[in-house]
Amino acid sequence: MALPACLLVFTFLILPFFMAFGLSLTNQRLVSPNPTEFVGLDNFKKMLGVSFLIIEPEMDEAGHIKLDNEGNPIYPRVRNFTRNQEDFPQFYKKREWFQLGLQDGKVLVVLSQDVVFLKALANTMLFALVVCPVQAGLALFLALLINQPLRGINIFRTIYFAPVVISMVVVSMLWRFIYDGQNGLLNTLMQMFSFGLFEPIDWLGNTSTALPAIMAMSVWQGVGFHMVIWLSGLQTIPLSHYEVARIEGATRWQTFRYVTWPSLRNTAILVMVIITMQAFTLYPQIQVMTRGGPLDSTQSLVFQAVIRGYEKQDISGGSAISVILFLLVLSISLFQRYLTREKN
Amino acid sequence: MAPLSIDESKLDGFLPGALGRWNGELYAVGLWDAACAIFARKSVLEANGIRIPTLDNPWNQEEFDAALVTLQGSGDFEYALDLGMAWTGEWYPYAFGPFLQSFGGDIINVETNMANDALNGDAGIAFGEFWQSLFARDLVPGTSQDGADRETGFIEGQYALQWNGNWAALPALDAFGDDMLFLPAPDFGTGPKIGAASWQFGISATSEHKDGASAFIEFAIQDKYLSAFSQGIGLIPPTAEASAMTPNYSAGGPLEVFYGLSNEQATLRAVTPAYVVAGKVFEKAMADIANGADVADTLDTAADEIDADIDQNSGYQ
Amino acid sequence: MGQVILKSVQKKFGDLEVIPNLSLIIPKGSFTVLVGPSGCGKSTILRLIAGLEDATGGEIIIDDIDVTHLEPSKRKIAMVFQSYALYPHMTVAENIGFGLTLAKVSKKDIQKRVSEVAKILQLEKLLQRKPKQLSGGQRQRVAIGRAITRNPKVFLFDEPLSNLDASLRGQMRVELTELHAQIKATMVYVTHDQVEAMTMADQIVVLNQGVIEQVGTPMDLYDFPDSLFVARFIGSPKMNIMEGEIAEKYFCQKLGVRPEHMEISKEEGLLNGSIRHIEKLGADTLVYSEIKGYDTITARVVGNLEMKIGDTIHLRFDKKHVHRFSNGNRLNTQF
Ligand SMILES: Nc1ncnc2c1ncn2[C@@H]1O[C@H](COP(=O)(O)OP(=O)(O)OP(=O)(O)O)[C@@H](O)[C@H]1O
Ligand SMILES: [Mg+2]
Numbered sequence: 001m002a003l004p005a006c007l008l009v010f011t012f013l014i015l016p017f018f019m020a021f022g023l024s025l026t027n028q029r030l031v032s033p034n035p036t037e038f039v040g041l042d043n044f045k046k047m048l049g050v051s052f053l054i055i056e057p058e059m060d061e062a063g064h065i066k067l068d069n070e071g072n073p074i075y076p077r078v079r080n081f082t083r084n085q086e087d088f089p090q091f092y093k094k095r096e097w098f099q100l101g102l103q104d105g106k107v108l109v110v111l112s113q114d115v116v117f118l119k120a121l122a123n124t125m126l127f128a129l130v131v132c133p134v135q136a137g138l139a140l141f142l143a144l145l146i147n148q149p150l151r152g153i154n155i156f157r158t159i160y161f162a163p164v165v166i167s168m169v170v171v172s173m174l175w176r177f178i179y180d181g182q183n184g185l186l187n188t189l190m191q192m193f194s195f196g197l198f199e200p201i202d203w204l205g206n207t208s209t210a211l212p213a214i215m216a217m218s219v220w221q222g223v224g225f226h227m228v229i230w231l232s233g234l235q236t237i238p239l240s241h242y243e244v245a246r247i248e249g250a251t252r253w254q255t256f257r258y259v260t261w262p263s264l265r266n267t268a269i270l271v272m273v274i275i276t277m278q279a280f281t282l283y284p285q286i287q288v289m290t291r292g293g294p295l296d297s298t299q300s301l302v303f304q305a306v307i308r309g310y311e312k313q314d315i316s317g318g319s320a321i322s323v324i325l326f327l328l329v330l331s332i333s334l335f336q337r338y339l340t341r342e343k344n
Numbered sequence: 345m346a347p348l349s350i351d352e353s354k355l356d357g358f359l360p361g362a363l364g365r366w367n368g369e370l371y372a373v374g375l376w377d378a379a380c381a382i383f384a385r386k387s388v389l390e391a392n393g394i395r396i397p398t399l400d401n402p403w404n405q406e407e408f409d410a411a412l413v414t415l416q417g418s419g420d421f422e423y424a425l426d427l428g429m430a431w432t433g434e435w436y437p438y439a440f441g442p443f444l445q446s447f448g449g450d451i452i453n454v455e456t457n458m459a460n461d462a463l464n465g466d467a468g469i470a471f472g473e474f475w476q477s478l479f480a481r482d483l484v485p486g487t488s489q490d491g492a493d494r495e496t497g498f499i500e501g502q503y504a505l506q507w508n509g510n511w512a513a514l515p516a517l518d519a520f521g522d523d524m525l526f527l528p529a530p531d532f533g534t535g536p537k538i539g540a541a542s543w544q545f546g547i548s549a550t551s552e553h554k555d556g557a558s559a560f561i562e563f564a565i566q567d568k569y570l571s572a573f574s575q576g577i578g579l580i581p582p583t584a585e586a587s588a589m590t591p592n593y594s595a596g597g598p599l600e601v602f603y604g605l606s607n608e609q610a611t612l613r614a615v616t617p618a619y620v621v622a623g624k625v626f627e628k629a630m631a632d633i634a635n636g637a638d639v640a641d642t643l644d645t646a647a648d649e650i651d652a653d654i655d656q657n658s659g660y661q
Numbered sequence: 662m663g664q665v666i667l668k669s670v671q672k673k674f675g676d677l678e679v680i681p682n683l684s685l686i687i688p689k690g691s692f693t694v695l696v697g698p699s700g701c702g703k704s705t706i707l708r709l710i711a712g713l714e715d716a717t718g719g720e721i722i723i724d725d726i727d728v729t730h731l732e733p734s735k736r737k738i739a740m741v742f743q744s745y746a747l748y749p750h751m752t753v754a755e756n757i758g759f760g761l762t763l764a765k766v767s768k769k770d771i772q773k774r775v776s777e778v779a780k781i782l783q784l785e786k787l788l789q790r791k792p793k794q795l796s797g798g799q800r801q802r803v804a805i806g807r808a809i810t811r812n813p814k815v816f817l818f819d820e821p822l823s824n825l826d827a828s829l830r831g832q833m834r835v836e837l838t839e840l841h842a843q844i845k846a847t848m849v850y851v852t853h854d855q856v857e858a859m860t861m862a863d864q865i866v867v868l869n870q871g872v873i874e875q876v877g878t879p880m881d882l883y884d885f886p887d888s889l890f891v892a893r894f895i896g897s898p899k900m901n902i903m904e905g906e907i908a909e910k911y912f913c914q915k916l917g918v919r920p921e922h923m924e925i926s927k928e929e930g931l932l933n934g935s936i937r938h939i940e941k942l943g944a945d946t947l948v949y950s951e952i953k954g955y956d957t958i959t960a961r962v963v964g965n966l967e968m969k970i971g972d973t974i975h976l977r978f979d980k981k982h983v984h985r986f987s988n989g990n991r992l993n994t995q996f
Contacts, residue, residue: 241746241748243711243713243742243746244807246712246732247739248759248760249735249763250763258748259748262748262750263749
């Protein structure tokens with residue numbers, strides 16, 4: 001009986017994972033006449049390696065810090081350290097990831113050979129960090145709202161669930177119109193409600209708004225699915241548990257805190273695990289809406305894995321990202337299990 | 345892929361963009377060519393006192409820039425020029441790579457088989473700065489351009505000029521008739537350049553019937569078939585004879601100018617298998633620079649990435 | 662303390678009229694049992710008193726206060742559910758102290774009250790367990806404990822023992838009766854087990870389709886059932902109801918005689934037939950006989966009986982033990 005299932009799991013889950021792991025240690029290409037070579041952890045070192053450079057403001061002959069027109073100190077270009085510089089071989093061909101100001105006007109520059117990957121990693125984590133609680137919370141809120149024996153409540157259930165049955169690709173395409181920088185629905189609405197005071201924002205074209213915009217859309221798209229899971233959890237709570245609370249004089253909040261929430265423990269674990277995994281596999285939204293831009297502000301791990309493995313034909317690089325993603329999700333899942341273990 | 349064994353005489357008069365040569369051997373032949381031009385309206389240019397460039401005397405960088413500023417300043421358009429940033433993918437290297445070449449740079453230097461110094465040399469950086477300035481000054485729509493605007497923006501008058509290919513020429517002609525102009529690419533220093541492009545027939549190195557396949561290709565590239573093909577799909581026939589046989593591209597035909605563009609300006613993109621990756625990298629660099637990334641750093645990174653890929657593939661030898 | 666008065670209370674669920682019009686006084690400190698067949702509205706009445714359902718009409722008064730529109734928590738009542746409704750994520754102590762926790766009573770006071778209650782219900786050793794680590798009887802006691810904690814004036818029990826096995830039920834009956842004696846609060850108790858009703862109640866309310874058939878002490882109901890419905894409902898085995906010739910002799914439509922008042926006679930009489938089934942209970946024996954002209958008649962005989970299935974049997978009864986009914990109601994007139 002279990003054989004077909006095992007076979008499927010093996011061919012489509014276990015085998016690909018070990019293949020990905022194996023490939024990530026080579027320089028395998030999608031198509032190449034050259035033989036594949038074993039390169040050890042080179043792929044991972046390239047992606048994860050960072051180095052640190054401290055730069056000081058430029059001085060003039062008199063020992064004063066040079067200032068630009070706006071009165072800010074002038075720093076030497078990072079490029080001077082990273083390109084064609086025999087004095088700094090450790091920085092060769094590395095690029096600035098981000099800077100931190102230190103005291104005395106010194107600046108710490110974090111350099112990496114693969115800034116795009118690190119940005120993808122940071123974005124993915126940020127995405128998960130924001131989307132998980134917001135989506136789970138909103139879904140629970142909606143589930144509580146519609147878990148009432150009101151007439152016509154099924155209409156609302158259907159409405160909230162509708163985005164889930166539409167493919168994320170289609171949803172992303174639709175939301176591109178909503179987010180359009182000139183006459184998108186969002187800008188039009190904002191202008192209407194602010195009586196024309198609101199300046200239209202190019203939501204997806206702005207480094208500061210692109211990722212939040214994608215987060216908001218993702219939350220909207222997935223919230224119905226998690227709402228249904230919450231709802232199924234809510235419906236396992238016997239009515240009498242609420243009636244006791246009513247008789248004992250619980251307020252709405254107390255009912256939620258002492259009755260509803262503790263009864264939803266297992267549902268909560270399920271929802272969190274699913275949302276986390278979904279959040280880490282952020283891809284179609286990026287592919288359709290921004291392709292990682294503007295300026296890498298919406299790069300994601302899976303998007304980079306696809307870009308490298310498929311579009312840039314660098315199977316080993318794509319595999320290495322997949323392996324990192326797998327380990328990341330695995331460790332987060334284990335951590336979640338640890339946090340939510342039965343304490344006895 | 346295997347080299348084709350086709351009689352060279354049959355290839356006389358072929359547009360360079362329709363022939364795929366590498367290491368001195370012919371590997372592929374295309375049944376059509378495509379060319380880009382600046383779509384413009386005579387009335388608009390005249391109203392703004394802008395000189396109409398010709399194949400022999402295209403705009404130089406200052407003229408081009410001034411034209412854009414003037415058009416933008418007229419206030420009649422959302423943007424002076426539509427570069428087609430919405431068309432992600434092949435379009436970027438195909439349409440914008442020639443600008444870089446006209447500046448004197450290139451995506452990959454074919455001689456050294458390296459992107460460093462070609463892409464991020466002085467010419468490359470000069471191109472990058474110019475490129476960035478177009479976006480910084482809001483002369484052109486950025487990377488978040490809507491696909492629909494790209495399709496209809498010029499015809500509906502949102503954009504004064506549009507950088508587009510001959511496949512989009514007929515709708516524009518329908519809309520503006522005699523007012524419609526197809527202008528050659530500007531000369532940014534080392535001559536005006538446009539991309540050459542076609543999908544071509546080649547033969548797999550493992551094919552058992554190379555001769556037969558070659559014979560078929562030889563048969564298919566007769567002028568009568570080329571012109572029929574062009575009429576079917578609207579693209580440029582790759583020979584003058586075939587062009588003369590089509591109503592659109594023959595002398596006096598509405599699209600004749602494209603044959604001239606293809607013949608005069610077409611520049612092959614770096615002919616190397618590295619192009620697959622290099623094109624993607626170039627696309628991202630163009631998008632990033634358009635969005636305000638540091639020009640030199642971005643081009644450095646792009647060049648490094650292309651070179652690393654070439655290295656990883658043992659130089660694609 | 663804890664008098665409950667229902668004045669012309671009505672309850673409809675949509676178009677379904679469950680309680681047409683019901684008036685009832687539940688004296689303070691009484692142990693009042695609501696009995697009736699399934700679906701007759703017992704739980705509904707209890708829930709109306711609790712405030713878990715809103716009355717469609719009428720008034721509910723607890724200790725001179727009109728509580729008809731008060732929240733359940735303001736009515737000074739407590740309810741014990743058939744399913745116990747214990748919170749699985751809370752310990753026994755937390756379940757018992759739940760009401761006090763909600764009322765933000767200090768931890769120390771909660772602990773004090775919980776241990777008092779635990780003592781009454783012999784739950785001291787179980788306070789740190791979770792409900793799923795308890796037996797059915799223990800769970801029931803925890804549910805009762807949670808009800809006691811806030812010193813309610815009225816306890817409402819909805820079939821609290823129906824999930825327990827027979828012997829545990831017997832034991833819990835005794836414990837509940839003792840508890841009632843100890844805390845002296847009013848208890849309203851719903852059951853369809855008439856043994857529970859007879860043994861625990863000092864007042865029984867018999868309901869039929871949302872209408873009160875009779876209110877009285879257990880023995881009142883047993884000895885003087887007001888209606889055919891009550892006569893049939895109270896007592897086990899059921900009262901024998903006969904009609905036809907024999908009823909006419911007593912000037913009524915239906916004549917009732919309890920099984921223990923049927924005697925086996927040597928001579929042929931009014932009721933003659935053959936034995937269909939015998940149940941020997943030890944202390945006494947139930948004889949089910951096929952009587953000519955009537956249905957099965959049950960007789961209860963003290964001690965053992967030396968007869969077997971198929972034997973001819975003659976039954977008789979004393980006329981002072983008959984119950985006479987016409988149009989479903991008791992006839993009290995002499996004959
Ligand atoms: N929420 C409700 N909505 C509609 N009808 C209801 C509702 N609650 C109870 N009823 C109906 O009211 C009638 C009385 O129900 P109730 O639960 O009071 O019966 P009961 O005497 O407690 O029966 P049981 O002995 O089976 O528990 C039943 O016909 C039932 O179907
Ligand atoms: Mg009931």
